[in-house]
Amino acid sequence: MRIESPRYTERFGSVRINDVQKVLELDAGRDKELPLHEKIAVQKIEENTIKDIEEKMAIVIPIKDEKLQLFEGVISGIPHECLIIVISNSQRKGVDRFKMEQDTLNQFCHFTRRQALIFHQKDPVLAQALKEADYPDLLGKDERVRDGKAEGMIAAMFITMMAKKKYVGFVDADNYFPGAVLEYVRCFASGFSMAKSPYAMVRILWRYKPKISAGVYFKKWGRVSEITNGCMNSLISHKTGFETEIIKTGNAGEHAISLKLAEILPYASGYAVEPQELVSIFEGFGGVSPMAHPTAAKHGIEVFQIETRNPHLHEEKGEQHLDEMLLLGLGTIYHSPLCTEETEQLILSELLQQDAINPSEALPKPHLSAPLKKINLKRFTEVMEKHVKSYSALEGE
């Protein structure tokens, strides 16, 4: 893979936010030593380097009643060396869709000779393990993991820790193009290979997100992304005193985190999860408040934003969730201790303009779960390991 070198980096305390880097070439050929003059503008990420990182990476696919054809396509695009972790909150009563997902995954793994894990979000063992390991933050009143993509993502990160992986990436299950999924994962690996700090995050920016109505229109920015990015940049600008447009991936669902970083961040529920990750990084390491983690602060936190070559084409879920996404995303910024009055005003005026809030309404405060490191991983692993066969795709062969 060939990718632009980071041409501009914004610093905020010990956070280094790299400007968008575009993918130039999906396949950059055989491993070779490059003449130095190319490296100025372009990075060639060698196949071997990518595979070294993929071996240490789990790819989490949260799924909820998605079409099985799309799910099958998505898993076929995930590089072989990655561990696939599916966290499903699909229907089990009546038509057992979770069972169908299991079957699809098992068949795929059977023919491709690879390992994968699949869990249901409401699995009693998973809930029990979290409880016994002193991490009840994800559990609802019924003593099961609560609904929500964010809760599934967090549970899957514990599995990633249990599997001793160094990186975790997230990919949605409703992507139409396996080739785009492959590119996301290669972007994750390329980002980590460029990182100088073990505390790193890679967020994907889509080149286009085609809108389908009569014809195809290659839209670059969605409304929600544009507003969220704008408000997040306002947050940074008013702290540093220099206006910036550096954040372009505030809502990035496709993203990856090094486990070292993942373990020390708190996580928000619902659609707030992705923007909150950035807000938590700014709060913890922006240098305004005391550093949240001295070792991480010493290494620095690195954020990469990588623009794919493939457009993003996925199942349309309608417009309803967009307002909720906007509201919850902006809530993470609004309620941050870093948020100045200027940014508060900007957020309120954007929300009113979008008719996403009533003038008398308060902004929802994100519900935060504790950083992952709070868990007793040994205990979690002990409880889960007894049942690991039932989660594993190649078992019984």
Add this chain to the structure above:
Amino acid sequence: MRIESPRYTERFGSVRINDVQKVLELDAGRDKELPLHEKIAVQKIEENTIKDIEEKMAIVIPIKDEKLQLFEGVISGIPHECLIIVISNSQRKGVDRFKMEQDTLNQFCHFTRRQALIFHQKDPVLAQALKEADYPDLLGKDERVRDGKAEGMIAAMFITMMAKKKYVGFVDADNYFPGAVLEYVRCFASGFSMAKSPYAMVRILWRYKPKISAGVYFKKWGRVSEITNGCMNSLISHKTGFETEIIKTGNAGEHAISLKLAEILPYASGYAVEPQELVSIFEGFGGVSPMAHPTAAKHGIEVFQIETRNPHLHEEKGEQHLDEMLLLGLGTIYHSPLCTEETEQLILSELLQQDAINPSEALPKPHLSAPLKKINLKRFTEVMEKHVKSYSALEGE
């Protein structure tokens, strides 16, 4: 890449037509020795094997006034080791679109450090070289290469021969997904790696070709493909006496040929070019007439049909060309010396049913150009080489 093993092969004289093989996994991980039991059902094509073939392959992109964004995406998806050959018949008067294509290609090659060639179909030197090399078949009355995608493809194959490549593949310039283009080329390489004969062809079958109207419908078969394949299968069935459905890629635009095979086939004009390739193979090596090329017949001709994981989404050109495509494609079968009365009747009734022909109308006979080996390659190269700098993307750097 992981791909199904050829499970069924139909033999027609010395032609071996393999049934469709599906791609299972886009990235099959590091090179390893496989335990034998997997090979029964699945072939893992190692990265090294793929790259060995890509180094010997030219990818031809015929282009005619396509959107530059799409063209740029397509070239970014072609594996680095392949030689890119663009053959353009785009507008030069007024807005010089050819110049814009050249600029796009040059910029891409500058940053990715790769070699590419770009020619205009009406280039006077190209016409002169063809004339002096005793291959005037492509030239029109104005002593330039005639219009038509097929003519461009043939000219590009001579360039491929000049560049001493072993394989040539064709990819359209209007594909929306660079990741799909990457998969096509990897399928080409995978097919050639499975071939036992140096006379081989790989044809791509799309998993889905989404139809966009209000929503997205994942269509598998188009009307034209279904009819063309049916008639081609009828042609074979009535010669062998066993009904077959083996041909599923009669119209495949995305396909690749080993140069050894490419050099001994005649080529039809226009939309007839892809179906005619198969018809010519059946005529030359089906064993009904004397073998067209004894050495090739001895090795056998191998046809692979590979089904991609990615859907095929490209620029919609409207419905008009579909009838022409149908008519010209069926013309290649109808006018073949192999065509029996049953198949003739089938073709006529299909065309009447589709309103693609009048009852009194005769079917168009394909216009055939001589096999490539007729050219005086030495002379062609001599004329072209003097100007090769002006065609080459990295020249002047």
